[in-house]
Amino acid sequence: MSTMLEMKQVTKTYGDGDTTLAVLRKLDLSVRSGEFVAVLGPSGSGKSTFLSAAGALLTPTSGEIRIDGESLHGKSAQELTELRLRRIGFMFQSAQLLPYLKVEEQLLYVAKQAKLGGREAKERAAVLLQRLGLWERRGHYPEQLSGGEKQRVAIARAWMNKPAILLADEPTASLDLARGREVVQMIAGEVRSEGKAAVMVTHDERMLEWCDRVLHLEDGVLVGR
């Protein structure tokens, strides 16, 4: 089993001089393939900073981050963009689908960005959409979908380019309990069928049933309970 995400001694401080605020303090995390990790924490505990650092959106003040064995250290902005495109799948709060793309096009768009061929991309999209029960909805615009369906499209989109790891930022925030649990269950299912890993940041403790590990973000470090 290979390590999909590794964070070693990651520290992120904001501000300078007298008023430094350390959001992450020597944080360690290792996520292996097939693992679905939940990170819990109240708002303001640094969940967004943690996820941004893991997702190559934010350069930590110190420490090392590796995605699928590849270190983020010293990479240019363009190289990081490329890495996000191919190695990381993102899920955001309230899905964040492009309003003017049909469901299938949402997936084809990210494939196109990664220069994946048309036929191959279509087949991959079909597999994902069928697995997530969205095949009948492939020609619909996001505005015609329910909240749960949107988030399922977001799951499919995140897995489209076969990333090493999926990072989910409060994927259930805009859903009711039943829909939220369904979405989390589907993320877990995809982690297994893709043989990759996922990290979900959430503040909702009712969503943890399918997670392999639950960590709490406290004082800038992750602790298990």
Add this chain to the structure above:
Amino acid sequence: MFLALREMRHAKARYSLIMVIMLLVSFLVLFVTGLARGLSYANISALENMPAGYFLIQDDAGHAFRRSQLGTEEFAAAKQAAGADNAASLGVQTSTITLDAAEAKTDITFFAVDMEGLLAPKVSEGSSFGNEDHGSAVADAKLKESGVALGSTIRDQASGMAWTVTGFVNDSSYSHVPVVYINNADWQAMKQSAQAGNGSPSSEAPFNVIALKTSSEQAAGLASGLDSVEAITKKQAIASVPGYSAEQSSLQMMIAFLFVISAVVLAVFFYVITIQKTSQFGILKAMGTRTSYLAWSVLCQVLLLSVISVAVSLLLTFGMNMGLPDAMPFQLETPTMVWTGLLFIGVSLLGALISIVRVAKVDALTAIGRAGA
């Protein structure tokens, strides 16, 4: 293109609206340009159609033909330097004529030329006449609207002299009035009769300017060899025709403003749309979309909108040109149209730049921890 096209497909109304605005503005640009060209042509087509590139003129005349007086001495020097075929004298006299057949008066400009020389009119209907034929004239075809026909007799109100119209030329106006070509012999007679009144009949009446078909160096050299004579280009001569500059500059200002307006309208529209989509751009960047791709997407939309707008307004302009009455001065040559269209598209793309700067500034980091859509 993937995003650009699909976004436009999805928000048809929004993009159609902006296209209609651009269409109207570009149509107005083309229309006013055509009007400016048409007015210019209706004003000075006689000068514009002259095969001469330079004119020798008195240096204190301020480039205005009618204020200048040149004599045989200068003409002889010009002919010697440029060759007899490449220099021609020109006498200009605005006047009012009466038509014997009708009780109407019309303003015209007499052009006295060598009927076998450089400035000889190119008759399109009827026939020309020789340098020795007294009492013959070739008139601009617009005089037909005043009742002048082949064989009509026109009479100069000031001198009382009469000419028979033997032919017509097309597109020959000076200062918005039709030109009547007469030969130098009649010019002399007309001038002598005018001067007879003040009791000093000179041997030879002067003409106004000398047209040259030479290089600019040759023209300048010739002018510097002559006392108080300068060489001006055809362009300078046209700009000094009374009323020409005032007329053109006001139209040019309108055209310039229209270009600025179209750029600003498009820029503001796309800027507002871009600001609305800031969070979308953040998400796209977080997911690994390159900024260059997003910038190209915006540019594509602007390009598409402006190209379609310009194409449609060109068609409209064509159509309208067909339907316009002849009395309306409107003229648009293909090169002018192409350049105007290209400039319009260029200005539109320039207006898109502020949106592109905005897109480039969006930080992918904003995608995380954002609750709203």
